[in-house]
Amino acid sequence: MDDQNKNLILATVLSFVVLMGWFFLFPPQETPQTETPAAEQTADSAGDSVAPAPPGVQDGVAAQRVDAAAAAVADAARIEIDTPSLTGSISLAGGRIDELSLRNYRETLDPDSPLVNLLSPVGKPKAYYALYGWAPGGSLDFDQVPGATTPWQQESGGTLAPGKPVTLAWDNGNGLIFRRTISVDDKFMFSVTQSVENTTDTAQRLAPYGLVARHGEPDTKKFFILHEGVVRMSDGALEEIKYAKMPDLEVVPREQAPAEVIDVTNSGWIGFTDKYWMTTLIPAQGESFSSVAKYIPSADIYQTEARLPTVTVEPGQTQEVTTQLFAGAKEWETIRDYQAAGVDRFIDSIDWGWFFFLTKPIFWLLHHLHAIIGNMGWSIIVLTMILKVLLFPLAYKSYASMAKMKELQPEMEKIKERAGDDRMKMQQEMMALYKKEKVNPAAGCLPILLQIPIFFSLYKVIFVTLELRHAAWIGWIRDLSAPDPSSILNLFGLLPWGVPEAGSIFAILSLGVLPILLGISMWLQQKLNPAPADPTQQMIFAWMPWVFMFMLGNFASGLVLYWITNNSLTFIQQYTIMRRHGYKPDIFGNIKDGFKFLKRKKKDAE
Template sequence: MNDQNKNLILATVLSFVVLMGWFFLFPPQEPPQPEAPVAEQTAAPTGETTAATPPGLAQEGGTAPPAAGEAAADSPRIAIDTPSLTGSIALTGGRIDDLSLRNYHESLDPGSAEVSLLSPVGQPQAYYAMFGWAPGGDLDFAAVPGATTPWQVESGETLAPGAPVSLIWDNGAGLVFRRTISIDDKFMFSVTQSVENTTETQQRLAPYGLVARHGEPDSKKFFILHEGVVRMSDGALEEIKYNKMPDLDVVAREQAPAEVTSVADKGWIGFTDKYWMTTLIPAQGSGFTSVAKYVPGSDIYQTETRLPTVTVAPGETREITSQLFAGAKEWETIKNYQAAGVDRFIDSIDWGWFFFLTKPIFWLLHELHAIIGNMGWSIIVLTLILKIILFPLAYKSYASMAKMKELQPEMEKIKEKAGDDRMKMQQEMMALYKKEKVNPAAGCLPILLQIPIFFSLYKVIFVTLELRHAAWLGWIRDLSAPDPSSILNLFGLMPWGVPDPASFFAILSLGVLPILLGVSMWLQQKLNPAPSDPTQQMIFAWMPWVFMFMLGNFASGLVLYWITNNTLTFIQQYTIMRRHGYKPDIFGNIKSSFGFLKRKKKDAK
C-alpha cells in the first residue's frame, strides 16, 4: 500500500470515528413532546421554608430570602403588553409569572401557540421571578413582603414600554413598601424596590431577587448543550446543569445550604434553556451574593441575588434598582444589553469549547444574513469564505498529493530494491521526500482542520436562535431541523406517511439533502483511483453511504454546509491536480468501481 493511500485511509477512518462518536454523543434533536400534567402543589405559609445565609457569607444583620412558596394562579393581575412580550404580573406576591414571547411560536404554523416562558404556580412546571426584602435586626418575615403579600396598584394599568406600573404594600407596623416595574420593547425589566420607615426606630433589611422553577423542565438532554443555571461573577462564567444541583444540596446538608458566590463588582445569574433565558441582573458595579440552590422537599430549582443589608432611619426611604432579563437569546439584543453595561452578557449564549471559532463564525453568518436575507444562502456563502481562508493550506496539501503521484514510480523502485529490509526502505523513502520537499502527511491536515470548524458550525446551527425556523428554499423551511422530505414516499409523491423523526426507523427516511450529501462524498472520492487492495476498495465503496445515513437526521443547515463544502473541495482538488499535470479520470474511476462491485458479485457466486 503506498503512502498516499495510507494517508487517505487514515484521514477517512479518523473522520468516520469522530463523526460516529459525535452521532452517539450528540444525537439529532427530537421534536418536543407534549408536557405531562403535574399535580398542583399545596400552598405553604410564607416563611415556612427558609434557608439561612451560609456562615462566613452572611451580610450584617441579613437573612436569606425564603425558598419560593406558593401563590394562587388566579391572583389579581396587571397586564404586560409590549412588542415582544405578553403576559401579566400577579399582585399576590408581586410575581412576574406569566410571560409569552410574542414573536416566537411553538411550530412553523403561524397559528400555533406563542412560546410560553414563565408560568404561575398551579400550572405545569411553574416558572417565575420574584423580588422582596429579607428581614434583619428585630424584623421577622411577617414584616416584609413575601410570596403571598397582597400588593395594591398605586399607578399604571398595563405594563408597557414607557408606561411603568407601581405597586404598594403597607405592613401595618410602620413600613411602607413600593415596587416600580418598567420594561423596554424587548426583554428587559427594571425593578425598583423602596421601603419607607415611618417608625421611630431604625430598621435593617436586605433586598433580593429570585427566579424559581418547579421541577426540571422537559427537554431532551444533549452533551453539546447547556441547560440550567448560568451566571457571571466578576468576569468568571459558570454553568450548572439541573442534575448537578441536587448534588449541591447533598453537600449543603453538611456544609452550606446552597452554591454561593460573592460578587464584588459585576455579575448576573439565572436559568438558560436552548433558546430562552431568565436572568437576574443587579446594578453593575455593586456587590451582591449570587446563589444557586435546589429545594428537595418542594422540587424547586432556585437562583437568587442577595444584596447588602441597608439601614433605614426613622422617616427615611431607601430604594434599590435591579434588572430582569426574560426572553429570547437573540444575539443582537443581548449584544446591545452588553453594550449598555451588562458584563459579558453575550456569553449567556452557549458557545461551547470552540468559542474562539463559534463566535466569529456566527458573527460572519449574522452579517451575511443581514446582506443576503436568507440563512440557507448565507451558509453557502459562509462555506465559500471558509474554503477561501483555508485555500493556501489546501493548495499545499493537494500539491503534495500530486507530487506524491509523480514520485510513485521512484517509490516503487525503492520498494523493489529494499525487498524485505523495512528500515532501509523507510530511510530511502524519507530521503526521497526530503529531496523532493514532499510531506506525506500534508494530505491529512485540511481534513483535521475541518473537524473543529465542522463542530463549531454544528454548535452555531444547534444553539443559536437565529436559525430556528429559518427557511432556505422550497421544502426546507427550518434549517435547524432535519430535511422533512423522505425517499420512503418518493419525496411526497406517494400518499403514505413516513416514520416519526424520533423513532429508530427514521434513519431510513432519507431526504433530498442527505442523499445529495452521499453523492457529493462519492464523487469527491472518484478524483483518485480506487486502491488495489480489495478490503480498502470495500471500505471506500461504503464510506459515503454510511455517512449519508449517519448525517441524515442532522439539522438541514449542517447538511447543506457539508454538501457545499464537498462540492467546493471537489472543484478545488480537481483544479489543483490539473495544474500539476495530473488529469483525474473521474469517469474511469466510477466505471472501475462498478466493475469492482460486479467482480465481488461474481466471486460470491
Template sequence: MDDQNKNMILATALSFLVILVWFLLFPPEEPPVQTEQPVAESQTGGAGDSVAPVPPGTDARPALPIDTREAALADSERLTVLTPELSGSISLTGGRIDDLSLRSYRETLAEDSPIVTLLSPVGGANAYYALYGWAPGGTLAFEDVPGANTQWTVESGTELTPDSPVTLRWENGSGLVFRRTISIDDKFMMSVTQSVENTTADEVRLAPYGIVARHGEPDTVNFFILHEGVVRMSDGELQEIDYGGMADLEANPAEAAQVEIIDVAENGWVGFTDKYWMTTLAPAPGQSFRSVAKYVPGADIYQTETRLPTQTVAPGATAEVQTFLFAGAKEWETIRNYERDLGLLGFLDSIDWGWFFFLTKPIFWLLHELHALLGNMGWSIILLTLIIKAVLLPLAWKSYASMAKMKELQPEMEKLKERCGDDRQKMQQEMMELYKKEKVNPAAGCLPILLQIPIFFSLYKVIFVTIELRHAPWIGWIRDLSAPDPSSIINLFGLLPFAPPEPGSILAIVSLGVLPIILGISMWLQQKLNPAPTDPTQAMIFAWMPWVFMFMLGTFASGLVLYWIANNVITFAQQYFIMRSHGYKPDIFGNIKSGIKKPRTKDT
C-alpha cells in the first residue's frame, strides 16, 4: 500500500476519531431550564387580506401560573380522551387539546415508570397544546368569534374514543353558532372539523386557524445529528427550524413576534418534533393555507400555525373546514400509513433521516422487516449486518485478495525499507515496481473502507432517531438497544456490590461494558489480517486504534456497538477465508506461515 493510500485511510479514520472525541469531551451544553412566565399567549387568525392577525395577548387567558400540571388540569371543565394509545382530556375552556399521554411508552425501563406525557395545559410546567379558532373579518370583532377563553359546551358525545366522536358548541349571542367536531383513530391522529352557522341577515367573513404552542424552550437531546423543533412540509419542500433558529426569524411588528410564513397551495403540514414524539397540524390535502412558524419573545412562546383562507358565509348558510392533528409517537409504520391513507405528502420525512436518507430509509425498512420476521431487534441488527456484508462481498473479495497479497509482500517491503533508508522517493519508486511485478493494486483495499463510513453513519442515525429501538431488548443484560451497555468492568460486571458510574460522567468513559470490550477485541483481530503500514508512526496509530475506538464507542448505543461487532466478526471471517482461497493460510492472529502458500497462478 503506497503512502498516498495509507494516508487517505489514516485521514479518514482519524477524522472519524476526532469527531467522536470532540463530542465526548465537549458535549453540547444542556439547555437552561425555562421558568413558566405569567404572560398571555399569542394567537393568530386565518389567511386572507381582510382578516388581520390577532395581536399578542388578545383574547388570552389572564390567569397566573398554577405551578403544577394537576392543578392546571383541575382549573377547567374537561372531556375525557381514551384510545388504545392515548389517554388524557380536552379543556372546554378554549376547546384546547392540552392533556395527552402515550399509553404504550414509559419514561424509563422501570416497571413503575410513568407513561410519557406529550401535551400539557397552560398554568403548569412545559405547557404544550393545540388550539383552534376563527379570526374575525369584515365587521366582526374578536369577541364575536371563539378563541382561547371561549367556554364551549358539549353538544354530543361523553368522551372522545375511536368509536365516539364529540362535538363542542358555542353561540356568540349575535346569531353565529360555532361547532367543533373531533374524532380520533386508534393510534395518534385526530380529525377536527370546525363549522360556523350564520343565522343573521347579513353575510359574515372569518377565517379558521389551528395552533400548536409550546411555552418556553423544551428540554432537548441537543445533539448535532438530530433535529428538534419546527418541521414542516410545504408542497413537497421540507423545512426544519430549531428552537434557537426561531428567534432569528424576521420580526413582524404587527404580531409582536418573529415570524416566517409560507403559502401552501394544496398539500402540507407543520408542527413540532422531538426525538421520538411529534405534534403536527395538517389541513386536508388539496386545501391551501398559510404555514406559520412563530416565536413570541415577550412571552417566550413557540408556535406553529395553519391559517386557512377566509370564509364568506351567507345568511342562513353554514361553512365548515376539516383539518388533522397528529399527536403521538413517530412510529415508522404508523406515519407511513397516514401518508398513504390520508394523502399527507412527505409525512414520513417528519422522521429525521439525515443527509444519507437514500441509505437510511432502505436500511431502516430492511431492519423493520427483519424485526417483523425475528421479533428481536438485536438479532435483526446482526442479520442486517450479514446482508449488508453479503451485498458488498464482490467488492470485498477483490479488496481482501489484494490485502492478502500485500500482507505476503511485507517481508519484501521491510527489505526495501532497509535498503532505501530515508530516501523516500527511491522507496516509492521501488515499491511501485514491486507492486507492478507482483500485480498488486494497493488502492483495492480502500473502497470497502470508504463504503463502510456512510453505511455506519446511516445505521447510527437509524438506531439513534427511530423509536422502534427505544427500550428494545436483545439478550440478558441488554434491555435497551438505544442506550449504552449498562454493564461495567469497574464493578466486575455486577459481581461487586456497587453501581457503575452514571452515563455522562468522566468515569463512564472508562467504565467499559461487555459489548465495548468485545468490540475492541474483534477490531484488533480483524486488523491483524491487514498489512501493517511501513511507517512506524502510522503503524503505532493503527495498532492503538481498536482500543481507542473501544473506549470511544463504549458510551454509544448498544445497537450500534452490536452492529460494529457483527461487522468486525463477519469481516474477519470473510477476509480469512478469502486469504485461504488464494493460497495464504493465516493463523487467527493473521500471521502467514512460510512454506505453505500455494503456488501463485496467473489469476492470483
C-alpha cells in the first residue's frame, strides 16, 4: 500500500474521530427560548373532502386568544387519568388531553426525583397537548362545532383507566349533539371516538381532525446523531423534520403559515418525538387523511395534524370516527406490539439512523441478551463477543497479514536506511518486498474499516434507545447511557471533593476508570500492528490511543464498555494468531523501539 493510500485511510479514520469528538465536546449552542404565551386556534370552513386544520393565529388577535384559552383551561373541571403507566388529566375545556406524566420514569436516578412530564396545559411554560375537534362545512359556522375551548360535559364514566372509558358530550343548541369517547390501555395508547348526532331536518357536512401542539421550541439535545421534532409515516415513507427546520418550510397560503401537507391514501401517522418520548396521532389504518406539519410564527407554535375526510350526516343519523393517540415512552417492545396490532411501521418511530440495517439487528440481539442475562452491561459484553465471532473469518486474514508484516519489519528498516531521502526508491523496494513475500499491507486496514460502522451503530443504539437509559452495570456505573462518573482528579472518590461539571474543560481531563482502561486497551492492541513506514504516521498512530481516551472519555459508559471489550478480544485474537504464524510479539520491546526512534529523531535534528 503506497503512501497516498495510507494517507487516505489515515485521513478517513482521523476525520471520523475528530467529527465524533467535536460534535460531542462542542455541540451546537442552544438558543435561549423566551416564554411565548400559549395561543389557541379555531377551525375555518371545511372543504369538500378533507378538513382544514386551525389556521395560524394572526398577530393582532394572538394575545386575546391566548388569554381566553388559558382562562378557560384554568377554570375548567378535569377528568383524572390513572393507569399503570400514566397519570394526568383531561380538561373539559376543549376536551383536550393536556396533562400527562409517565409513572415508570423519573427525571434522574434519584428515586424521589419527579416523574417525567410529557404533556402540559396551555398557560403553562412549554405547553404541549393533544386536541380534537370538527371543522364546519356547508351552512355550519364555527360556533356550531366543538373547538379549542368548547365546554364539554362528562356524560359517563369516572376516572379514565384501562377498561374504563369516559364519554364527553356537547349540544350546540342547533340540533347537533357531539360526543367524544376516550379509552386508554395499560401502556400509552389512547383511543378517541368522535361522533355527531344530527337531530335537524337537513343534512350537515363537517370534518373531524386531531392535532398535537407544542408552544415554543422544546429543550432538545441538539446533537447531530439524534432526531427530535416531527416524525411521520405516509404510505410507507418515513419523514423527519427537526424543530429548527420547521420555520423554513414553504408558506402555504391556505395554512397561513410555513407548512408541509401530505395526502395519505392508505395508512400513516404523525407526531412529535423526543429522545425517549413521543406523542403521535394515528388515524385508522387503511383510511385516507391529510398529514400536516406546520409552524405558526406569530404564536411560536409547532403543530402536527391529522385531518380526516368530510362526512355527511343525514337527518336522524349519527356519524363517528375513531383515531388513536400514542403518548408515552418509546419502549421497543411496546411499540413493536402496537405495530403488530396494525400501526404501519411504527417501530421506525425509534431513531435508528442511517445504519438502520445494523442498528435494528444489534438492538434486537442486545434486547434479547438482556432478557436472558438481566444486566445490560454484561449483555453489551456478550454482544461484543458475538460480533467478534461473526467477524472473525474476515479478520483472520488481516491478523495473519499483520504477523507477516511484523516479521518483515527488519527488512523494511534496512530498505529505509538504504533509500535515505529517496522516497521513490524506498516505495519501489517496499513493493518488491511485498510481492516477493506475498503480503498485502492493505489487509491490516480491514479490522478498522469493519469496526467503524459497527461502532457508530452501537453508539446510536446506546444513545437513542430508552432501554439503556438509567441501566446499571456494576458498582459505580449506574447509568450506561451516561459517562463514567468516576474521576482521576479525586482519585476515583478517595479524595473529598467532587468531579468537575459536565461541559467544563476540567471535565475533559477528568478521566474515569473506563476511559483509562480504554486507552490502555487501544495501546496494547496498537503494539501488535506493524508500524507505518512514514515517521510522521508513526508519531500520529502512537498518540491515537491517548487521543481516543480523552475524546471518548465523556461518551456513554455502555459505548466505552463495548470498545474496551472489543479491543481486549481483538488483542487476544491477534496475539494468538501471530504466535501461530511464528511471530512472537514483544509488547514492551516495542516501547524500547519507540524510545530509540525518538532518540534518533533528536540526533537527526541536532
